Amino acid sequence: FFFIFLHPGFPHTVTMGDTDGMEGLTPEMIKMRKKRRRVAQELLETESLYVQNLDLLKASFYEPLFENSKNPGRVITTDDVRTIFGSLNIILPVNKLLLGELEKRLQVPESEFLVIGDAFETLAYCLKSYTAYCNDFENTRHILTRLKKNSSFKSFFDKISANEALHGKTIFDLMILPVQRIPRYRMLLAELYKNTWEEHPDYKSLGEACRNVNETAQSVEDSQEKYANINKIIAIQQDLKIPRKMEKEIGTLLQADRKFSLEGLLLCSENESQDTHSRKILLFNDILMVTKVGLEKQKDQKKKKESLKVKKIIHLNQVTNIMKSSSVEKQPSLSIIVSNYQLNLHIDNQKQTETWYKTLVDCRTYALQKKEMNDRSAKNTNSSDTKRDRWTLKRKKATTATQSPLVASKEVVVDNPLFGAKVPNRRKSHLLLDDDYVRKSPSMNAMVDPTKKAKAYKMNTTESESGQEVRAASNPKHQLFSRSTSVDSLHKISQLGRKSSKDLSALND
Numbered sequence: 001f002f003f004i005f006l007h008p009g010f011p012h013t014v015t016m017g018d019t020d021g022m023e024g025l026t027p028e029m030i031k032m033r034k035k036r037r038r039v040a041q042e043l044l045e046t047e048s049l050y051v052q053n054l055d056l057l058k059a060s061f062y063e064p065l066f067e068n069s070k071n072p073g074r075v076i077t078t079d080d081v082r083t084i085f086g087s088l089n090i091i092l093p094v095n096k097l098l099l100g101e102l103e104k105r106l107q108v109p110e111s112e113f114l115v116i117g118d119a120f121e122t123l124a125y126c127l128k129s130y131t132a133y134c135n136d137f138e139n140t141r142h143i144l145t146r147l148k149k150n151s152s153f154k155s156f157f158d159k160i161s162a163n164e165a166l167h168g169k170t171i172f173d174l175m176i177l178p179v180q181r182i183p184r185y186r187m188l189l190a191e192l193y194k195n196t197w198e199e200h201p202d203y204k205s206l207g208e209a210c211r212n213v214n215e216t217a218q219s220v221e222d223s224q225e226k227y228a229n230i231n232k233i234i235a236i237q238q239d240l241k242i243p244r245k246m247e248k249e250i251g252t253l254l255q256a257d258r259k260f261s262l263e264g265l266l267l268c269s270e271n272e273s274q275d276t277h278s279r280k281i282l283l284f285n286d287i288l289m290v291t292k293v294g295l296e297k298q299k300d301q302k303k304k305k306e307s308l309k310v311k312k313i314i315h316l317n318q319v320t321n322i323m324k325s326s327s328v329e330k331q332p333s334l335s336i337i338v339s340n341y342q343l344n345l346h347i348d349n350q351k352q353t354e355t356w357y358k359t360l361v362d363c364r365t366y367a368l369q370k371k372e373m374n375d376r377s378a379k380n381t382n383s384s385d386t387k388r389d390r391w392t393l394k395r396k397k398a399t400t401a402t403q404s405p406l407v408a409s410k411e412v413v414v415d416n417p418l419f420g421a422k423v424p425n426r427r428k429s430h431l432l433l434d435d436d437y438v439r440k441s442p443s444m445n446a447m448v449d450p451t452k453k454a455k456a457y458k459m460n461t462t463e464s465e466s467g468q469e470v471r472a473a474s475n476p477k478h479q480l481f482s483r484s485t486s487v488d489s490l491h492k493i494s495q496l497g498r499k500s501s502k503d504l505s506a507l508n509d
Contacts, residue, residue, distance in 0.1 A: 032197065062088060080147065086137075118205040144171070185217075271342050285367065
């Protein structure tokens with residue numbers, strides 16, 4: 001893994017003794033250069049402390065737990081250890097390399113240019129590992145909480161937590177450091193970049209370092225926000241008391257594109273009524289829920305838990321208007337109108353009114369855009385299905401058209417002059433009297449009455465019923481009554497008829 005960071009193109013040594021242009025520095029540049037030195041020194045000191053704490057985390061917690069996971073009498077599994085500590089084994093070596101590069105660069109005299117940006121090329125390789133670590137941080141806390149319910153694990157964990165080298169630090173105090181480090185990099189590098197002029201040799205590489213760290217910081221923030229949103233919605237779902245008639249409408253509160261936006265305990269009224277009731281309003285980016293706060297007893301606990309009984313659900317894509325009063329003296333402050341229903345919010349704080357109004361408008365806009373996109377997607381799907389059906393119909397027609405000549409070439413259907421003769425074990429049917437039906441039927445198989453159950457009538461054939469090599473019944477007099485009515489069969493029958501006529505003429509002579 002470490003060969004990734006030690007590729008030949010990496011600048012392990014940088015010439016920083018170049019003093020060209022130092023004499024032409026303006027007073028403002030000299031001031032900026034001193035500020036750069038102070039910020040770089042802070043970066044070095046905090047990086048040194050950060051690496052020490054990561055070493056302490058690995059030595060005090062990771063290594064003892066990992067060793068225990070390999071023993072027969074283990075208190076934790078190897079998978080749990082890997083999940084808890086995540087990308088620590090990737091982050092720590094990279095930050096040690098970064099620390100070494102920073103130490104080299106800060107050894108240059110103050111009269112020379114200080115180049116810091118290219119040292120962060122090392123860190124750029126593991127920024128995604130930081131994102132993964134931060135995403136798993138909350139999950140780590142839940143795993144440790146679960147494991148501590150086991151007395152054997154708790155005893156072992158308390159023992160390693162009592163290590164004097166920790167100086168009272170807990171595992172969470174150390175594990176949160178990588179989460180906090182990326183924003184710190186962002187702040188320090190931005191300060192360095194602000195005090196770097198364009199002609200400075202560090203300007204380009206420092207700008208690249210700032211962009212990489214900013215992207216990672218944003219990714220971490222988005223992931224943490226997404227995780228916090230999921231936890232919030234799950235917590236709300238657990239507190240909800242949903243009437244049976246609303247269960248289908250609400251469904252599962254946690255959905256992929258649903259975000260929690262705002263909540264508050266407000267006085268509410270409906271339509272033109274002047275009666276107000278205290279309700280807890282839960283606003284998401286696509287729905288608004290009006291709930292009544294209550295308390296319910298918990299099993300084996302004296303304290304009562306807050307419950308939220310759902311009274312009303314408003315789908316924001318159905319909201320026709322959101323009205324705001326001109327001042328807090330005029331009540332209601334906000335009115336949410338849905339066709340023939342109106343929900344009034346009575347808020348006596350102007351700032352709070354503005355917050356609710358802006359958030360409601362933003363969420364309604366999102367809900368309408370989402371509905372429009374879903375409608376467009378459904379329309380495209382229906383259109384594609386219609387095209388597919390038309391194409392299937394065309395293919396069927398084309399197949400029928402291409403097959404009909406082949407059928408005609410193999411077997412030409414003609415009137416059967418022998419139809420009506422006695423056929424062994426075959427009952428007469430009203431269909432046998434239909435001459436038009438006979439003309440349309442390619443064989444006698446089609447002449448069976450569909451209203452009656454067909455009897456099993458075996459006739460040995462070498463191939464299909466095309467009439468090419470049909471075997472007649474064992475009785476010679478039934479040879480003329482083959483099941484096929486193809487031209488080939490009729491031709492054979494006519495030849496036999498002519499031969500019989502010749503024989504009769506010879507006898508008469």
